[in-house]
Amino acid sequence: MTAPPVHVVVVTYNRSGYLRGLLDSILALDPAPTGVTVVDNASTDDTPDVLGAFAATAPCPVVVERLTVNSGGAGGFRAGVRAALAATTPGAAAWLWLMDDDVVALPDAIGVIAPFLADAGAVHGRRRDRTGRPFFWQNRFNAWLGVPLPVPGDVFAHGPVMRTDVGCFEGMFLNRRTAERVGPPDGRFFLTWDDTMYGWLISRTEPVTYVDRYVLRKIRPQRRVDLGVRHLNDSSDLSRYHVMRNRGHVARYLQTEHRWSRPGFALGTALTAGKELARLLLVERGVRGVVPLWRGWRDSRAILHDPAWRPEMGAPPAWPVRSAGTPSPGTDA
Known part of the structure; x- marks a missing residue:
């Protein structure tokens, strides 16, 4: 199956070491993304130099959005989604792949996720932790409590797709049409809950899924x-x-x-x-x-x-x- 055009959106802040590894992994993607947008959340380390070198050598268009103040992950993804939509056309970016700076993309990620990108508002692939073990993320939102609750057991026992209703900006594939309809994330959250509620709002009218395909590996030890x-x-x-x-x-x-x-x-x-x-x-x-x-x-x-x-x-x-x-x-x- 031919992969749809995917545009990567990265948010970074004062972690140039992690950022270098992520950008190298993006260059190794096959199929490759059609472009990259990086939001620099007013970093004070050598992040601007790292991004300048990447933009000068990358084989695809690169947009660097440098903010004047640190707006957190929420503000960064708000700026990143807006910048990516403004800088691209649907033919060049049918999907936006959102990620933090402390992960690396697996080389075949776009290819393995491509069959699951049709008719959905947002799609999440699986992640491995720093040691290579599966990273736990299988939640559904309980609106009465206002919290996501973990789904126990093997959610892929009967198929490769789990229907969910929450989002995660560490690897979310966001349908461009959905982003244009819902708008960019709410920057007022600064940290946490922003992606959960973004996914929940999308799920009110469109499918949000979690699929049994690995696309990222976390690098930062926890x-x-x-x-x-x-x-x-x-x-x-x-x-x-x-x-x-x-x-x-x-x-x-x-x-x-x-x-x-x-x-x-x-x-x-x-x-x-x-x-x-x-x-x-x-x-x-x-x-x-x-x-x-x-x-x-x-x-x-x-x-x-x-x-x-x-x-x-x-x-x-x-x-x-x-x-x-x-x-x-x-x-x-």
């Missing part, structure tokens, strides 16, 4: 605990803060789609906090990250009750525009 039904990886205070803070944005998107439940979301928020506490205790062996969790939860409440909040992706708001001082449809969860 501490990990295997809980059987899921893995817990190490994290950072910045990520912990946004895990809780972005519950506010998750709630607002659920409200937009008429899928928000006050008691369910409150329970989902408690489960999210519990998972992060388990990560601290089991993986990082400490509790110093509790303060960022609390700060994130506190700041989520401002998002929940912000009367000026509007969705940046997907459908327009489902509730009437409210004037300042009018209670918002937020929750105290």
